[in-house]
Amino acid sequence: MRGRYIMTLYDTIIKKIREMEEKTRREAAVTNISASAVLTAELTIISTVLLMILMIRKLNIYVMVLVFLLGAFLLFSMMPITATLRREQTDSFYKMIFYVILTFGVLISLLYWGNINV
Amino acid sequence: MIPVQLASFFTAATLILIGIIGVFFIDNLIKKVIALSFISDGVNLFLVTLGYKPGGIVYIYLPGMSSSWFAQNASYPLPFALVLTSIVIGASTLAVMLAIIIILYHRHGSLSSKILED
Amino acid sequence: MKSLIALMVILPILCGLLLNLLHKKDRTIKILALIVAIILPLIPLIASYGTYYFGGYPPITENPTIAKYLPAYITGSYLTKFHPAITYIFNSAQRIFIFILGLVAFLAIFTSLNEVKKPSGVYSFLMFMATAAVTAIILADDIFNLYVFFEIAAISQAGIILSSNIKGSYKMALRYLLLGGVAAPMLLLGVALLLGAVGNVNISDMILAMKTGLVNPANPIFLAAAGLIIFGWLYGSGLPPFHTIKSGLYSKALPHAASLIQAFSVFTLVALGVIILRLFYYVPVVRWAFIIFSIAAMALGISMAIMQTDFKRLIGFLAVGELGYIGIGLGLGTAMSITAGLFQAVNEALVTACLFLGFGTILYQTGTSEIDKLGGLLKYRPGVAGLMILAGFIMAGIPPFNVFQSKLMLIQSAISAGFPELALIMILLSIVTFMTFMKAYYAIYLKPEPRDLEVKDRIPSSTIFSMIVLLVICTVFGILPKIATSQFGSIIQLLTP
Numbered sequence: 001m002r003g004r005y006i007m008t009l010y011d012t013i014i015k016k017i018r019e020m021e022e023k024t025r026r027e028a029a030v031t032n033i034s035a036s037a038v039l040t041a042e043l044t045i046i047s048t049v050l051l052m053i054l055m056i057r058k059l060n061i062y063v064m065v066l067v068f069l070l071g072a073f074l075l076f077s078m079m080p081i082t083a084t085l086r087r088e089q090t091d092s093f094y095k096m097i098f099y100v101i102l103t104f105g106v107l108i109s110l111l112y113w114g115n116i117n118v
Numbered sequence: 119m120i121p122v123q124l125a126s127f128f129t130a131a132t133l134i135l136i137g138i139i140g141v142f143f144i145d146n147l148i149k150k151v152i153a154l155s156f157i158s159d160g161v162n163l164f165l166v167t168l169g170y171k172p173g174g175i176v177y178i179y180l181p182g183m184s185s186s187w188f189a190q191n192a193s194y195p196l197p198f199a200l201v202l203t204s205i206v207i208g209a210s211t212l213a214v215m216l217a218i219i220i221i222l223y224h225r226h227g228s229l230s231s232k233i234l235e236d
Numbered sequence: 237m238k239s240l241i242a243l244m245v246i247l248p249i250l251c252g253l254l255l256n257l258l259h260k261k262d263r264t265i266k267i268l269a270l271i272v273a274i275i276l277p278l279i280p281l282i283a284s285y286g287t288y289y290f291g292g293y294p295p296i297t298e299n300p301t302i303a304k305y306l307p308a309y310i311t312g313s314y315l316t317k318f319h320p321a322i323t324y325i326f327n328s329a330q331r332i333f334i335f336i337l338g339l340v341a342f343l344a345i346f347t348s349l350n351e352v353k354k355p356s357g358v359y360s361f362l363m364f365m366a367t368a369a370v371t372a373i374i375l376a377d378d379i380f381n382l383y384v385f386f387e388i389a390a391i392s393q394a395g396i397i398l399s400s401n402i403k404g405s406y407k408m409a410l411r412y413l414l415l416g417g418v419a420a421p422m423l424l425l426g427v428a429l430l431l432g433a434v435g436n437v438n439i440s441d442m443i444l445a446m447k448t449g450l451v452n453p454a455n456p457i458f459l460a461a462a463g464l465i466i467f468g469w470l471y472g473s474g475l476p477p478f479h480t481i482k483s484g485l486y487s488k489a490l491p492h493a494a495s496l497i498q499a500f501s502v503f504t505l506v507a508l509g510v511i512i513l514r515l516f517y518y519v520p521v522v523r524w525a526f527i528i529f530s531i532a533a534m535a536l537g538i539s540m541a542i543m544q545t546d547f548k549r550l551i552g553f554l555a556v557g558e559l560g561y562i563g564i565g566l567g568l569g570t571a572m573s574i575t576a577g578l579f580q581a582v583n584e585a586l587v588t589a590c591l592f593l594g595f596g597t598i599l600y601q602t603g604t605s606e607i608d609k610l611g612g613l614l615k616y617r618p619g620v621a622g623l624m625i626l627a628g629f630i631m632a633g634i635p636p637f638n639v640f641q642s643k644l645m646l647i648q649s650a651i652s653a654g655f656p657e658l659a660l661i662m663i664l665l666s667i668v669t670f671m672t673f674m675k676a677y678y679a680i681y682l683k684p685e686p687r688d689l690e691v692k693d694r695i696p697s698s699t700i701f702s703m704i705v706l707l708v709i710c711t712v713f714g715i716l717p718k719i720a721t722s723q724f725g726s727i728i729q730l731l732t733p
Contacts, residue, residue: 037675041539044668048535051657051664052528058654082543089480089540093234093411097142099477100415104422104467107525111463112456114521134425141418147410154417161421161428168432186307197431200380204424207387211413214391218398218410225406234407 041082046075126167133160147219147229151212158208162201169194240283241326242290244334245372247272247279248341252364259357266349269360273345276367277338280331287377292321314448318441324375325440327726329578333374336582337503339709340589341367343702344496347593350698351492351600359399363496366392370500374507379427380437382508386423386472389500390416396493397485405488412481416471419478423468429461430515439511446518453518462516466525469512473505475563476532479556483537486552491596492699494548495589498555502585505559506578509566513731523567527658530563534665542672548605550676551595554669555588558631561662565646568653571732576645578724583638583713587631590706594624597695598680607676612685616693621681623703628677630710632670638713638720645721 053071056064075081088095120128133156140153174193179185219229226233251272258264296303296316303311310316345363349355369389376382390413397409427437434442434451446453469475474482482501486494509526516522537557544550562584565577597620598613599605614621630637633644643666650658713720 037542040668040671041542044539044542044664045535047664048531048661051661052531054657055655082539085536085539086543089536091408091411091480091484093231093414096411096415096477096481097418100418101138101142103470103477104418107467108460108463111459111466111519111521111525114459134421138418141414150414151417154414157418158421158424161425164425165428165431168428194435196437197428200431200437203380203384207384211387211391211417214394215410215413215417218406218413222406222410234411 130164169197241288248364248368252361255357256361273342280334288324289321323377328723332723340499344492347492362395408488419471426461426464483552487548495592526567530560534560573649580642607679611683614681628673641717
């Protein structure tokens with residue numbers, strides 16, 4: 001029956017996933033990777049990050065809820081993450097050394113200034 | 119006047135920092151390798167400086183010295199043994215890296231690190 | 237016999253040096269390499285437990301003749317318990333690790349000698365040196381000795397990649413050495429900080445000094461040393477940010493060499509990880525760093541694996557991803573999780589070696605590693621395809637095999653430690669691992685064969701023999717897990733006071 005079609009949240013998510021599938025299919029046509037593999041990788045990364053955020057409940061449950069909502073919003077707005085992932089995780093020496101030095105800096109700062117109480 | 123040991127630690131830290139910056143920013147492969155040797159030189163200098171003792175003597179036990187006087191006045195001998203091994207390891211890694219660079223130069227005709235990008 | 241402990245490291249080094257000298261004498265190389273490779277997994281089974289001192293002396297408490305001549309302020313202090321020597325500790329856990337490492341090394345060397353008509357003495361030298369280095373890393377109780385062998389292992393692995401004659405192997409080896417040139421000196425800097433703070437490089441002595449109050453463990457020098465040593469550990473084991481270079485290394489090595497190098501990564505992760513947890517037992521951030529890096533390894537590795545079209549890169553990323561399970565087990569810190577993590581390490585080394593060898597047969601038969609160009613290989617060698625599907629099922633965690641037991645223990649320990657999210661992540665990633673493997677298996681074996689694919693029907697029997705040996709051990713550990721898990725008691729005692 002024709003009428004006013006109200007966009008529910010569910011419809012928005014489905015539309016977003018279809019758009020992403022179109023984008024990856026376009027990219028897949030160039031790079032010959034099946035869309036199902038890309039979608040699986042996408043969902044794996046999003047689920048893993050969100051599950052990791054749930055572990056913050058040990059510190060403070062309100063902070064966890066806040067970070068979870070923020071993380072979910074950021075992840076879904078950054079879709080497709082796999083495109084960024086495939087661009088960053090190449091064999092390029094510059095990208096590798098960049099992430100190495102970044103991790104080194106974060107690790108040392110966290111441990112040194114964190115003290116035992118962190 | 120800055121104390122000798124503190125100045126030496128600062129020099130070691132500066133060498134390590136120059137090395138890390140060099141590895142990341144310099145394009146020429148051989149200069150990258152030189153920057154890596156800066157890092158290992160800085161760490162070796164740090165190790166040697168750990169053995170410093172103000173007014174200490176060289177840790178060679180000569181006949182005629184009393185053992186307790188020697189134990190109280192000799193500078194710490196362990197770091198020099200470690201540094202010897204570390205310098206040898208650094209030299210062998212350097213040799214292998216330079217050999218690979220020579221072969222890559224013969225293949226690609228360039229010393230730029232763009233040959234390491236796929 | 238305690239001198240056999242030193243033999244575990246010295247024998248492969250000596251053999252490697254001899255093989256290097258005897259390069260081009262094919263028969264001698266084959267015989268010598270095979271004999272030593274067979275002996276390698278047998279030595280840990282007959283060596284007796286204990287501490288071996290390379291040079292130097294046992295501690296003064298065990299050496300009353302020296303104690304007579306020393307002043308009272310030394311004999312009355314904790315200095316009498318310090319080790320003035322390079323010590324190797326050999327216990328039940330080290331025994332099973334070195335046995336599995338020796339077994340994988342034997343199978344890799346056996347496969348490499350049988351695949352070519354003219355064996356290379358230099359190539360065998362590199363494999364033996366790397367095996368000796370990782371054995372020393374497992375045994376070492378002296379942190380500087382560990383660093384020396386860590387570097388030897390890195391150079392040997394780069395050499396193994398250089399010898400593979402695959403397109404792009406030189407660049408990959410150079411990238412590995414350049415990254416190592418940043419990471420390994422940071423490990424040495426961490427060792428130097430510990431030396432400066434404690435005055436000793438022996439790990440047991442450092443822990444004794446921290447526990448008895450000789451040094452203040454809350455000193456920021458220890459925390460900085462923790463960060464630096466963890467950074468070196470990340471490089472040696474192939475956890476992020478070094479996961480791309482490690483998986484690249486696996487893809488540019490010959491299949492038997494890749495199976496050996498992944499065993500090196502697994503055992504370096506375990507050995508150095510246990511040492512970090514022993515040294516920095518009072519810093520909770522260290523365990524959290526383990527867990528976070530492991531989850532990152534799992535997520536990144538397995539997600540990248542599923543998107544690959546080259547099966548060598550696929551199995552390389554899978555191998556890196558599976559390391560994360562071990563890290564989570566060690567990071568959770570309970571007795572059950574540490575046992576599960578160590579058991580997972582043993583199982584990982586076995587099943588990933590089998591998968592690398594299996595994918596190597598495909599490369600041998602067809603000469604290509606692109607999944608899109610392959611298909612229909614089931615009809616040529618259904619036996620090998622059967623072994624491959626078994627190996628894939630084992631890796632995904634299907635009962636009654638070993639990886640099922642260790643993953644189940646990991647999941648149970650995560651839930652009982654109060655982290656069901658970790659259990660969910662592990663289950664999810666196991667499912668994706670299975671999906672990745674089935675996708676590759678379908679594309680290689682079950683899909684219709686492309687017209688232009690040329691298939692050689694001959695596979696070296698040494699590869700099939702190696703795969704069968706590894707799968708039999710996986711089955712034995714799966715049905716009787718206590719054979720392996722009962723050996724880890726010595727490490728559990730050190731890590732859970």
